[in-house]
Amino acid sequence: MNMDTIMTSILLNNLEGFFFGSGKAHVVTGVALMILCGLAISLWRMDRKLSRLEDEVRSQKP
Amino acid sequence: MKGTLNWIWKGGGILLLAYVILWGFSTPLQPGLVSCSPSQLGLDEETITLTAVGQPFARDGEVPEDFNLVLRSGKQLLRTEVTAVSPHTLEARVNVPPTLPTRGLDAFLLTPTAGTLFLGNACFVEDAAKGDIPAAMALSKPDDPTPALGFSFPFQPNIMESIRNLLWHVPMWFAMFFIMGLGFVASLAQLRTDSAGWDHRAEAAVHTGLIFGLLGLATGSLWARWTWGAWWVSDPQLNGALVTVLLYSGYLILRAAMGDDDRVGRLAAVYNVFAFVMLVILLMVLPRYTESLHPGKDGNPGFNSYDLDNSLRAVFYPAVIGWGALCYWMYTLRLRMNRLAYRLLTQ
Numbered sequence: 001m002n003m004d005t006i007m008t009s010i011l012l013n014n015l016e017g018f019f020f021g022s023g024k025a026h027v028v029t030g031v032a033l034m035i036l037c038g039l040a041i042s043l044w045r046m047d048r049k050l051s052r053l054e055d056e057v058r059s060q061k062p
Numbered sequence: 063m064k065g066t067l068n069w070i071w072k073g074g075g076i077l078l079l080a081y082v083i084l085w086g087f088s089t090p091l092q093p094g095l096v097s098c099s100p101s102q103l104g105l106d107e108e109t110i111t112l113t114a115v116g117q118p119f120a121r122d123g124e125v126p127e128d129f130n131l132v133l134r135s136g137k138q139l140l141r142t143e144v145t146a147v148s149p150h151t152l153e154a155r156v157n158v159p160p161t162l163p164t165r166g167l168d169a170f171l172l173t174p175t176a177g178t179l180f181l182g183n184a185c186f187v188e189d190a191a192k193g194d195i196p197a198a199m200a201l202s203k204p205d206d207p208t209p210a211l212g213f214s215f216p217f218q219p220n221i222m223e224s225i226r227n228l229l230w231h232v233p234m235w236f237a238m239f240f241i242m243g244l245g246f247v248a249s250l251a252q253l254r255t256d257s258a259g260w261d262h263r264a265e266a267a268v269h270t271g272l273i274f275g276l277l278g279l280a281t282g283s284l285w286a287r288w289t290w291g292a293w294w295v296s297d298p299q300l301n302g303a304l305v306t307v308l309l310y311s312g313y314l315i316l317r318a319a320m321g322d323d324d325r326v327g328r329l330a331a332v333y334n335v336f337a338f339v340m341l342v343i344l345l346m347v348l349p350r351y352t353e354s355l356h357p358g359k360d361g362n363p364g365f366n367s368y369d370l371d372n373s374l375r376a377v378f379y380p381a382v383i384g385w386g387a388l389c390y391w392m393y394t395l396r397l398r399m400n401r402l403a404y405r406l407l408t409q
Contacts, residue, residue, distance in 0.1 A: 029083060032083045033080060039388075043388075043392070047072075047391075047395060054398065
């Protein structure tokens, strides 16, 4: 199944229908994407916190 | 400007990984034959059933006109008659001759859409005498059909659907090599300059590289279980990978054991230089001189044209860049933590 077929499947059926397609293999894709999103968000938050800390330390420097 | 560029490569890496997950899991596998039933044939008319996995090679109820199943014994071909086809199975009638060049029969299934599917030693004829296939049952080589499959991953025996693990396992090791290489350069620079900055870089690189090394070991072990049949086999590539990870664990233990000792930076740098040399020897040099189960063949642990095709490359290369970017992002975070901790401790 290529990307066009996936998009058509989502548009024609509902989301539930999409996740039941291809023997529910899309559920695995969905879970993997969620894990990636979680990882990306946690790294992004850590990055921002570090930037704030760096700014604070820099501003305290005599 | 610098901040924007930073977010572009970080976001780009995550987007590439999202692309890899989408394409990697949704691309169908090309069909491949996995079994033949019964596996032992008598000297009579027999009906055999071939089972395939991957993309369906036919629709339900399709008339099997264009399907041709040929059995090969030695260099001679045996005629069969296809009687039924379903998306993943094919039924055929075969008149087993009393004489065959070899007792083992290879199956070639010629299909109009999926091309030619092959199953080596599909079945055996124990009672067959050694001799040529009678002319009436023999077949001349049919023309190979041109496959009309869309974008799909190649079928490889044993590996089958697990070929998708290539997009996780291999790029994780590549990311580890890359970041350990950075650590090696940082340690060399540390030895030259005795600067804390280079020591921070080396520590961050080893710390991040070790995470990817452990992930590489875990994904490889899981893959080995369902392709080679065991969680771990005594293979030079696998043992080399384990020793490398243990060596780098030793680097972190050394640092922790020395605490705030002033010599920790230089000692750790010397250790890291040797650890990287061992990584190159154990993972890149030794496996090439020994027989290995790991792809590819003849003791060459690298990937070649037999293991990768263009459809896999279209996802594999983005995976290498994506995992590399994620690894580098994690390295920069660790490095900034090291710098902050150092600044707070020395203030």
